[in-house]
Amino acid sequence: MQPLLVYPDPAPAELAQALDASGFPWRAVRDAATADAEEPEDGWSGAVIGADRRPDDAFALCSALRKREFPLEPLLVVVAPEQLKELDLRSDLLDDFLILPLRHSELKARVEHQFWRRGRGTRPELVEYGELVLNLETYQAAIGRKPLDLTYMEYELLKFLAQHPGKVFTRETLLNRVWGYEYYGGARTVDVHIRRLRAKLGEEFAGLIQTVRSVGYRFGQSRWSG
Amino acid sequence: MQPLLVYPDPAPAELAQALDASGFPWRAVRDAATADAEEPEDGWSGAVIGADRRPDDAFALCSALRKREFPLEPLLVVVAPEQLKELDLRSDLLDDFLILPLRHSELKARVEHQFWRRGRGTRPELVEYGELVLNLETYQAAIGRKPLDLTYMEYELLKFLAQHPGKVFTRETLLNRVWGYEYYGGARTVDVHIRRLRAKLGEEFAGLIQTVRSVGYRFGQSRWSG
DNA sequence: CTCAAATGTGAACGGCCCGTGAACGGCAGC
């Protein structure tokens, strides 16, 4: 995914933390010139501009980003509470704004909302382990670039295992957590699903699911040895 | 100036104070019915919906206000911090949001910003996915250059799906979001509408709506990252 | 090495999820 443009450079600690917590990639720039120079080939996905310290420079940057041939959107501005009064004079320079002190996850929510308004989907929730990726929103799984065609139970089982890499689960635990607490069935059912998962993962990745004899199964590498 | 529609009635003290401080006239309403009954002759100027206490009722009201012949805009929602995660699923129901506890003058700034944006008509009136185009103003749908003759529910269902491409929705979720929160009916109703949609989309595009067995339905392709 | 327990393997059964066709009934318009 393309990174967010962030100003100023270096980003203030509070802003940097909120950006990291949001999970979006980002890169700080000094001014409009570096914003152009450091622009990725596929462009910026948006911008988060800190305007509390040097508001004039910040809004000048906003203006420059807006006057491009393809104006940079969305553009979010971070301001101090006492700057709110001036904001209506700058409405044309921004799409949304955040007020210091930043709240946990508000930045993420506002960026996603702006993305949504522009028709881009929000960042999907993923479970990742190495090349394996599970998209929890689309119920799709892939290893590398190759999609895995999993049934419902296979997907649920792999999801649970991949969410707890390295941990060993007994068959009973898996039946409880994946199948449900009210489930009464043979424990060997787990074996069959594990086997089908291994088959669909392919020879190269079948080892991702390891058998721990007389205990259960483990996904990924052990926490102890390499 | 026309008043803002406010929910719930009576407005919580914190919300009422912020509204009074903003200087905008406002009036609280109990539900969608009173929102219609008490609507001024020249209409509401916008809405501020408190969704922290009874979120389902609040979003049901949002949905009702959006489904009017002339949807009520702008629509701001007040949520608790822990509700931020659910917001992306309701993005289509709101224009902006505020997080509790409310900050002095933030409400005023956000309402003014929304008013400013409305003056320039930035709300998207098209939903597009590949060759599929939905015109939200004229309630017309087309695929390529060929118009689709959809019924109301078919249109609403396709619109909702196309607004969240790649995402899987259970039948219950679809009943809640498309049919409405107060709907109590069989989940199989969704199947029939999906089937008719597929038929009208034609053989070539029927695959746009995919069945995710024992989960629900998905529109379009998945979103992996790029 | 021997044996038993544990696990892998292939196949078959059957439940249930979903597609399909049809019919019911409410509602609006003529």
Place this chain on the structure above:
DNA sequence: GCTGCCGTTCACGGGCCGTTCACATTTGAG
């Protein structure tokens, strides 16, 4: 009131897939 449209519901059937079983293979202890 009649008629056509459309949202909803129902029954039926097919096929997917979760489950189970029998048998083969592996593991590890003695």
